[in-house]
Amino acid sequence: MPVIALREPNPSLTMQRRSHAAGYVILRELNGLLHLDLPECAALDRLDFATRQLRAGESLVHCGDECRALYAVRFGSLRSAMIDADGAEQGLGFPMPGDIVGTDGLATGRHTAHAVALERSEVVIIPLARIAEIARTLPGFDLVLYRIIGRETLRDHATLYLLGSLNAEGRVAAFLLNLSERYGELGYARNVFNLRMTRNDIASYLGLTLETVSRAFSAYASCDLLRVDGREIEILDREALQRAITAPSAVLRGGRAARPQSGRYGGALALAS
Amino acid sequence: MPVIALREPNPSLTMQRRSHAAGYVILRELNGLLHLDLPECAALDRLDFATRQLRAGESLVHCGDECRALYAVRFGSLRSAMIDADGAEQGLGFPMPGDIVGTDGLATGRHTAHAVALERSEVVIIPLARIAEIARTLPGFDLVLYRIIGRETLRDHATLYLLGSLNAEGRVAAFLLNLSERYGELGYARNVFNLRMTRNDIASYLGLTLETVSRAFSAYASCDLLRVDGREIEILDREALQRAITAPSAVLRGGRAARPQSGRYGGALALAS
DNA sequence: CGCACCCTTGAACAGTGTCAATTGCCGTGG
DNA sequence: CCACGGCAATTGACACTGTTCAAGGGTGCG
Numbered sequence: 001m002p003v004i005a006l007r008e009p010n011p012s013l014t015m016q017r018r019s020h021a022a023g024y025v026i027l028r029e030l031n032g033l034l035h036l037d038l039p040e041c042a043a044l045d046r047l048d049f050a051t052r053q054l055r056a057g058e059s060l061v062h063c064g065d066e067c068r069a070l071y072a073v074r075f076g077s078l079r080s081a082m083i084d085a086d087g088a089e090q091g092l093g094f095p096m097p098g099d100i101v102g103t104d105g106l107a108t109g110r111h112t113a114h115a116v117a118l119e120r121s122e123v124v125i126i127p128l129a130r131i132a133e134i135a136r137t138l139p140g141f142d143l144v145l146y147r148i149i150g151r152e153t154l155r156d157h158a159t160l161y162l163l164g165s166l167n168a169e170g171r172v173a174a175f176l177l178n179l180s181e182r183y184g185e186l187g188y189a190r191n192v193f194n195l196r197m198t199r200n201d202i203a204s205y206l207g208l209t210l211e212t213v214s215r216a217f218s219a220y221a222s223c224d225l226l227r228v229d230g231r232e233i234e235i236l237d238r239e240a241l242q243r244a245i246t247a248p249s250a251v252l253r254g255g256r257a258a259r260p261q262s263g264r265y266g267g268a269l270a271l272a273s
Numbered sequence: 274m275p276v277i278a279l280r281e282p283n284p285s286l287t288m289q290r291r292s293h294a295a296g297y298v299i300l301r302e303l304n305g306l307l308h309l310d311l312p313e314c315a316a317l318d319r320l321d322f323a324t325r326q327l328r329a330g331e332s333l334v335h336c337g338d339e340c341r342a343l344y345a346v347r348f349g350s351l352r353s354a355m356i357d358a359d360g361a362e363q364g365l366g367f368p369m370p371g372d373i374v375g376t377d378g379l380a381t382g383r384h385t386a387h388a389v390a391l392e393r394s395e396v397v398i399i400p401l402a403r404i405a406e407i408a409r410t411l412p413g414f415d416l417v418l419y420r421i422i423g424r425e426t427l428r429d430h431a432t433l434y435l436l437g438s439l440n441a442e443g444r445v446a447a448f449l450l451n452l453s454e455r456y457g458e459l460g461y462a463r464n465v466f467n468l469r470m471t472r473n474d475i476a477s478y479l480g481l482t483l484e485t486v487s488r489a490f491s492a493y494a495s496c497d498l499l500r501v502d503g504r505e506i507e508i509l510d511r512e513a514l515q516r517a518i519t520a521p522s523a524v525l526r527g528g529r530a531a532r533p534q535s536g537r538y539g540g541a542l543a544l545a546s
Numbered sequence: 547c548g549c550a551c552c553c554t555t556g557a558a559c560a561g562t563g564t565c566a567a568t569t570g571c572c573g574t575g576g
Numbered sequence: 577c578c579a580c581g582g583c584a585a586t587t588g589a590c591a592c593t594g595t596t597c598a599a600g601g602g603t604g605c606g
Contacts, residue, residue, distance in 0.1 A: 084434075088438060090438045104423065107420055131415065135408065143405075146379040149376065149379055150376060150380030153376050153426075154380050156426070156430075160365060164364070165361060214553060230552085471583090471584065472585065487587080491587080
């Protein structure tokens with residue numbers, strides 16, 4: 001799998017990366033990475049965490065692994081999925097910088113999903129034991145924990161809405177806009193980006209087949225909402241894409257004005273993480 | 274909405290209910306309700322929590338409400354859903370005794386989903402501030418928090434699998450078996466139970482229409498896997514239902530032996546929470 | 547050069563959604 | 577008391593979305 005460079009790297013992230021060539025980061029950086037808003041405190045510079053580098057295709061957690069730590073993505077991107085006895089996969093998400101990986105193992109002590117790097121990536125290892133240590137050191141840290149947890153829940157709920165209420169084209173539109181937002185928040189371009197995952201990965205995540213995903217891309221491209229060149233995506237008409245989330249096929253059939261919709265397809269939802 | 278009595282009530286739960294006529298429970302009971310395995314400690318009997326009674330149809334949390342507490346269902350059952358601008362709902366789950374409601378508000382401080390009681394219910398109110406208090410009082414409580422969180426994540430992932438990888442009949446079969454397991458764990462009958470929710474509620478949760486849900490019920494009934502009488506369900510052939518989760522229409526077409534399956538439908542997954 | 551993926555496109559079919567009609571139940575009010 | 581309206585559920589007919597199966601092209605790599 002080719003390593004595709006991101007454009008317009010976030011200056012602050014780059015600086016942080018350079019300033020810690022060794023395999024660890026201090027809590028202050030983790031604080032910024034996860035947007036924790038931790039209170040200013042000496043511990044921010046005292047507590048440090050090991051990191052781990054992943055090559056494209058390398059696994060971070062396997063299904064069945066014991067869960068001793070959570071992982072905060074520092075750069076790169078992963079694919080998380082659950083797998084059943086027959087080898088059929090259900091994609092669960094695409095963790096990117098600032099996301100947490102591994103919360104699925106907290107309940108039973110063993111991971112039920114696996115996570116694989118889609119490109120060269122780095123994660124910060126947060127041992128569960130250290131979390132308790134931080135909680136003792138930093139008053140008000142519990143609030144921060146809640147925030148992390150709640151973010152995961154929100155993301156899952158957004159995906160449930162996506163799978164339960166949207167048709168194929170709506171799912172693809174929502175997926176791309178969500179990805180665009182996340183790139184934007186990381187300091188990258190919102191309108192042009194390279195997909196790190198295959199059509200199959202996307203299909204697995206969206207509950208579709210890869211053919212349907214490919215057709216949705218082509219359909220959006222043919223009416224100039226999108227420019228698609230393999231994995232390079234350019235968003236040409238963000239508003240129309242937004243409408244396409246809930247207006248089944250209306251955008252693609254030349255109907256600029258959404259037909260009066262009733263039934264299960266209707267309404268918009270902020271998918272921003 | 275009629276209040277339908279559960280059969281074979283769990284003795285221990287009944288006892289707990291009787292022993293606290295007033296509107297509060299002590300941490301020891303919460304410990305048992307949520308299966309927290311808290312270490313034996315004086316605080317178990319010292320810390321107490323207010324409860325809240327809900328009538329059928331009453332809301333526990335509204336979308337947009339400020340999030341100051343989590344709620345542990347003590348008895349009854351609720352329906353949780355998110356709603357978009359057009360009023361279209363996406364069901365998120367059916368919290369039952371031992372489940373936690375409200376984690377969706379932890380990230381932003383406001384709830385994005387609402388929760389409504391399906392019957393007369395009671396919840397234990399766990400203010401976020403109290404959680405910090407417990408964490409200070411009880412060493413090792415953080416591990417317990419992780420367990421609660423992880424359980425939520427697991428449930429969400431199971432639902433994602435359901436929506437992303439199963440066809441209509443598979444979703445209904447998985448839904449019923451999951452419900453059956455949860456009733457069983459609560460001490461009720463596994464094979465006979467009354468649904469608390471409408472076909473529409475089920476459909477919203479499963480990402481289907483109510484007609485499709487109804488047809489799935491009828492199909493299972495017509496080949497004697499299920500007895501369906503309105504909301505009263507009896508599971509007649511659990512193993513066949515289990516197979517029906519991943520064998521699209523095979524069970525209903527008289528084929529006892531699953532045809533060799535390829536493609537997106539295949540494999541089994543434990544949906545037990 | 548050949549092989550393994552990845553992606554696109556086409557055609558036919560199957561699974562679900564949509565629309566509509568009917569039944570039964572329940573609480574309300576004549 | 578029964579009539580009525582509203583709600584829940586079932587069932588049928590039909591249209592359409594998305595899957596399945598198939599073929600072909602592009603690209604990277606051994």
